[in-house]
Structures are given as structure tokens and as C-alpha cells.
Amino acid sequence: MTTANPQQLAVACSPLGDSRAAHLLADTLQLPYLGVVQPRQVKDYQMLMFFDDRGLALQVTGKGAPGPVRVDFTAGKAGYRREHGGGTGQLIARAVGLQKTRNPLHILDATAGLGQDAFVLAGLGCRMTLFERSPLIHALLADGLARAQLNEATAPIVARMALMAGSSIEWLQERGVDAADVIYLDPMFPHRDKSALVKKEMQLFRPIVGDDDDAPVLLATALEAATYRVVVKRPRKAPAIAGIAPATKVEGKSSRYDIYPIKALPRD
Structure with a gap:
């Protein structure tokens, strides 16, 4: 990194x-x-x-600067998605396999960022373990989770989200096989296409956080540790992470989910 x-x-x-x-x-x-x-x-x-x-x-800072970036699960995009989202029909839900099983899944979000995807999955009943190794982003996410715990609508959701600091690679290597049912990755890549940087938070975070140059190592480690599958979120036209090719993918308008199945999800 x-x-x-x-x-x-x-x-x-x-x-x-x-x-x-x-x-x-x-x-x-x-x-x-x-x-x-x-x-x-x-x-x-x-x-x-x-x-x-x-x-x-x-x-x-400075005159004419854009507004702040913060984690807010109670309003804005997260609040709207919580109230009006598409349930298990959402792309991320399909990618992790929620339509294929009735069992509550333990999903490890190995690159949590601002926690938006983890919040969606927690809202669909998944137990989430979130890793964010950037101390800056970790602080923003911890603050957002703490405020969400005080909100009646979001408190039950964030109760299913456990935030961890440090490297998910080290944690997964220590835990070994069956560390989580599904491992979810959304790494920051050295991708220079401006269309992949339209989000304000990405424009802000790249200079201070940098690129996840060890994403291939993270993917390989995740494949050794996940029980059922590994899912990687990528810009729709970006290359897959170096290494084993994904078996299938779910595509949206601006992003896609590369899916690396390990074994079938339990039906019941």
C-alpha cells in the first residue's frame, strides 16, 4: 500500500x-x-x-473547496438505499449469493472504506466484519458507526457490523480456512481512467491513502480463507485483479462484481 x-x-x-x-x-x-x-x-x-x-x-481547505466527506448511514444515499433499496435483487446481494441461500452469512469486507457496501449487506441480515487499514478512513468509519448506533432505524443494522483496524491480509492468514463465509474486496487500484474517479471521496482519498498495490496478495489470501466465495468489486471496464480469473461476474452501469466461487452456498 x-x-x-x-x-x-x-x-x-x-x-x-x-x-x-x-x-x-x-x-x-x-x-x-x-x-x-x-x-x-x-x-x-x-x-x-x-x-x-x-x-x-x-x-x-481553502476558498471554493468542495463540501466535507463523512460517513452517514442515517441519511443521504445510505438512508435512501436502506428505505428504498432492491433487497436481495441488488447487484451486490446477487454477487455475494443472498438469492441462493436462506442462511445468514458472515461476510468479511476486507477493504471497508466508508462502509457503504457493508451497510447494505448488514441491512439484508448479513453479519459483517469490516477491515480498514487506513487510520484516517478507519476514524471516519468509526465515527459514522457510532452515530448510527444512536439512531433507532440504523442501530439494529450497525449492530451487525464489527469494525477492525489493521491489515485484513494478516488477519486472514492467522485465521486460515473458513475465516468467513464470503470475503468481499473493493481495493483502490492504480487505475488512471478519470471516469473511475468521479466520486468526490475517491478524489480525496487517493492522494492520502494511495493504491492497494498488494491486491493480488489479498485476493490469493482471501481465496484460501473464504468458505463459499470471494467477490471483488471493480469499475466496469477495469481489468480483474492479477492472478486466477473470476468464474463469473455481475455487471452494473458503472461497476461490476467479479465472483470467485469455492463451493456452493447452503440452500437451507
């Missing part, structure tokens, strides 16, 4: 932000703490881990 220079980052908060949590995060991430600031007036840092009245966000 390649990462960018952390000196472009600092931690700060708004007048209504949690300054104690901001101090703690700055110490944990070993980043400068700027105190109470207005992001558009910050010139010495390109981005802030910023606490405001809605929790933690990643915020670009």
Missing part, C-alpha cells in the same frame, strides 16, 4: 465540534491540531480531519 505525505493533513474543529475528540484523534494519528478554525481560511494544510456539529469529516 502506498501513501502520501501526511504533512498535507491536520486535525481541527468548528466551534460546535468535539474538541476533546479532535485532540485525541490528532494524538492518535500524530497530526497537528489546529484548534477551532474555518477550513476555507486554512492555507498551510490541504485537508483537515474536521469535527463539527455532525461529527467527523474529511474537509478540503
Whole structure:
């Protein structure tokens, strides 16, 4: 995994932000703490881990900067999808095999990111283990999960989501065979097609998180550890991860799911 220079980052908060949590995060991430600031007036840092009245966000600094990126499972896209999603007919649900089994699945999301896909699967009854090795993204995701636990509609869903820090590769190697029913991967790849970077969060995260150059190792490890299948999310026209070819795929308008079956899912 390649990462960018952390000196472009600092931690700060708004007048209504949690300054104690901001101090703690700055110490944990070993980043400068700027105190109470207005992001558009910050010139010495390109981005802030910023606490405001809605929790933690990643915020670009300077005049005319885009709005913050945060994890919010209670509203926005996640909230709409929770209320109006297509159930097991959704592409990701079909890819992991929810239409093929009535058994509740344990799914390991090895590259959790902002947790959006894991939230969808947890909402469909799956027990999720989420790994996010970037401390920055892990902090955003932990904040979003904590706030979702306080919401009546989302609390039962995030109760099925266990967030872990560190490398999923090491964890899977230690657990070995049958570490999870399904292992789900959505790695950040060195893919330069601008069409794959339309999402604001991807544009922000690539400079500070870098590419998952060890994705082939992660795939090989996942294939040794999953019970039923490994599923890899990719931009629709991007190449598959190097190594064994997927047996089948499920395609959408902008993305696809490469499926690596190991054995049939249980029917009952």
C-alpha cells in the first residue's frame, strides 16, 4: 500500500465540534491540531480531519473547496438505499449469493472504506466484519458507526457490523480456512481512467491513502480463507485483479462484481 505525505493533513474543529475528540484523534494519528478554525481560511494544510456539529469529516481547505466527506448511514444515499433499496435483487446481494441461500452469512469486507457496501449487506441480515487499514478512513468509519448506533432505524443494522483496524491480509492468514463465509474486496487500484474517479471521496482519498498495490496478495489470501466465495468489486471496464480469473461476474452501469466461487452456498 502506498501513501502520501501526511504533512498535507491536520486535525481541527468548528466551534460546535468535539474538541476533546479532535485532540485525541490528532494524538492518535500524530497530526497537528489546529484548534477551532474555518477550513476555507486554512492555507498551510490541504485537508483537515474536521469535527463539527455532525461529527467527523474529511474537509478540503481553502476558498471554493468542495463540501466535507463523512460517513452517514442515517441519511443521504445510505438512508435512501436502506428505505428504498432492491433487497436481495441488488447487484451486490446477487454477487455475494443472498438469492441462493436462506442462511445468514458472515461476510468479511476486507477493504471497508466508508462502509457503504457493508451497510447494505448488514441491512439484508448479513453479519459483517469490516477491515480498514487506513487510520484516517478507519476514524471516519468509526465515527459514522457510532452515530448510527444512536439512531433507532440504523442501530439494529450497525449492530451487525464489527469494525477492525489493521491489515485484513494478516488477519486472514492467522485465521486460515473458513475465516468467513464470503470475503468481499473493493481495493483502490492504480487505475488512471478519470471516469473511475468521479466520486468526490475517491478524489480525496487517493492522494492520502494511495493504491492497494498488494491486491493480488489479498485476493490469493482471501481465496484460501473464504468458505463459499470471494467477490471483488471493480469499475466496469477495469481489468480483474492479477492472478486466477473470476468464474463469473455481475455487471452494473458503472461497476461490476467479479465472483470467485469455492463451493456452493447452503440452500437451507
